[in-house]
Amino acid sequence: MESRFDHLKYEGQIYKSWEKGGCFIPKKIVRGTLPYSIIMPPPNANDDLHVGHARFLTIQDILIRFYRMRGYSVLWLPGADHAGIETQYVFEKKLAAEGKSRFDYSREELFESLMKYTLNYKGIMENQIRAIGCSCDWTKSKFTLDKDIINIVYKTFKKLYDDGLVYRGETTVNYCTKCGTAFSQLEVNHSEEEGFLYTIDYGSIKISTTRPETIFADSAVCVNPKDERYKKYVGQEALIPIVNRKIPIIADQVVDIEFGTGALKVTPAHDFTDFEIGRNHNLSYISVIGLDGRMINVPPKYVGKKVLSAREMVIKDLKKEGKLVSEKKNTHVVGRCYRCNSLIEPMVLKQWFIKTDKLSALALSAINQKQIKFDIKKYEKIAKNWLKNLKDWNVSRQIVWGIQIPAWRCNKCMEWTITEGETPSMCPKCGHTELKRDPDTFDTWFSSGQWPFATLLSLDESNKKDFSYFDYYYPTSVMETAYDIIPFWVIRMIMLGIYATGSVPFKRILIHGLVRDGQGQKISKSKGNVINPLVMIEKYGADALRSGLIWGALVENDISLSEEKIRAQRNFANKIWNIARYISQGTDEVKIRSRAPKSSLEADVKIIKKLKNTARSITRLIEKHRLNEAIEKLYNFIWKSFANEYLESTKTRRKESQKILEYVLQESLKLVHPFMPFVSEAIWGEVFGDKKKGLLIEQRWPVNL
């Protein structure tokens, strides 16, 4: 053995021998073997892995290796996410760099290019998962656009439709004119920005607005019923300048008396609040902004102008007419697209909605009845809070890259037909044979919300034998994911899982915190504090990165990661290596022992006892998902108790203690393995190596020593 552990020499080759040896594939299930399963949250196949991925992959791999060594039938199912809008956004950026845009391609061409792009990244990403050392079963890997997955998603949508939980609604959506799609409320970033508040003369009343270009879309002027200044005007009419159209003056308590003039122009087509007012007062609405962000249904001179230039024109014209009363600086909150940062336009569109009240009730009761247990109470609170306040879910997205909604509309009777994916030959309502498919695709969270059962069911479809993966592994043991996607993903998996299968999708939920830099700051490209996991693996080894990602902070909390921390863990790996090196130098052949060698020497008895206690408490800690404590115990035992105390004490009586040293090393390596799989396997190979004895990954976890 060399004096230092050379991770570059061992990691690649060890991983290959694991994968080739089928070590990640669940063993044949014998009677009484307990299942342990985790469905890997599929990383987006559009970029390199970042440290956040590395953290959750590490956490899951520790659990997986631990339970595998304990004799469970372990399934860790990997996957890749097509990541709809995100991928299309990244891809379009690439097109733009080549001087092209999505409009240069047909739907089919665009889809095909995106597929090629994504599958390429999927391969890259999978190799990065391998580099981290993840022992997932690659033979069962799933992609969110696999045909069998899509079929299951269609079935669920049809079932929802048949049960009356899907409707086509007209409502205000957050529309990004640049991305060309609507977003859910969760996909919009709000920011405070400087702008102007204009006061405009509407005849008998003056109103305040930040968006004068939408005056053409006004349906009413609204005041607060308690506002003494305006009581007398309610029921009368106001006059929109420039076009001189009359609109009613109404009263509603949503109006803030203090703000502006206390009178609000109601524009149902382009504002969320106004849409509600319009609905409550039975107002009609007029759209004046098209999906391309240009003006429509307005006097000819404004048609085709972009929103901001139309605003300037309107202000100019108002001034000319003397209708602009004032213009004040004003900070207000605007919505911006979370992908491209363009201004979000509220628009009224027809979209597919899923009614969420029944689904969220199912999820809530499953949580309350402890069919699903959150490890961490605060995250249970967050999930429940979301479930209680959920609004109906808009699942339509106007992008190509995704699962196209299986909805067809009859050209004659205009009725919709939903299928499980097959194209209807004629309209079931009127018999007409010309139908047009909705070009929209599903929100990615709608399909990934079905991921736990969709993956397992699809395994059974391609493997219709005597064994059902779904029956055996569902509900899965643990769902392990980040807290920032509780509302997007976790609660939707629970809702859709229970709805589609009648059973919760997983029994336990472990939510992990985010990775921050060494100073606890959020990692971002603009701050320049990005830590590249692949560079760290190259430099210090995968084991060092893995340990650094769980050392010193609870799994559920954010963790600060610095290069110093990773280096410290590299040193730990090297320490273990050198303990083994010392021990292997004391003999020609090391045997694997099934129990501790007998000795009555006090120091020997003490170290064996400590080993037992350490193994016991680490077992308990991993079961409780307290990984930071587990690795700290391990670190302390190996470095302090084993190396510095015991091993040092044996230097004067080398021969007598050799067997004990070998045994403690042997058992320690098993304890190390889930955390640092490469160095432990490398040592196992060097010290205990023998084809007959197998790999460390296949050894049994130390229990009842």
Added chain:
RNA sequence: GGUCGGUUAGCUCAGUUGGCUAGAGCAUUCGGCUUACAUCCGAAAGGUCAUAGGUUCGAGUCCUAUACCGACCACCA
């Protein structure tokens, strides 16, 4: 405005149902190339656990209030 957190050594964090003479890693200081490892060994220094009250034989740990920091959500035309 709503929800959920945090405040413990210079830094980053642990501290499970209250018993701590408050711990770890990194950083610091001093001394060591001792033939496994200088990616090391030995030793040391460093905290009135945000503040104020309360419960208790006993509080970093429970309760109340205050201050500051943070995350997510909503949002005034």
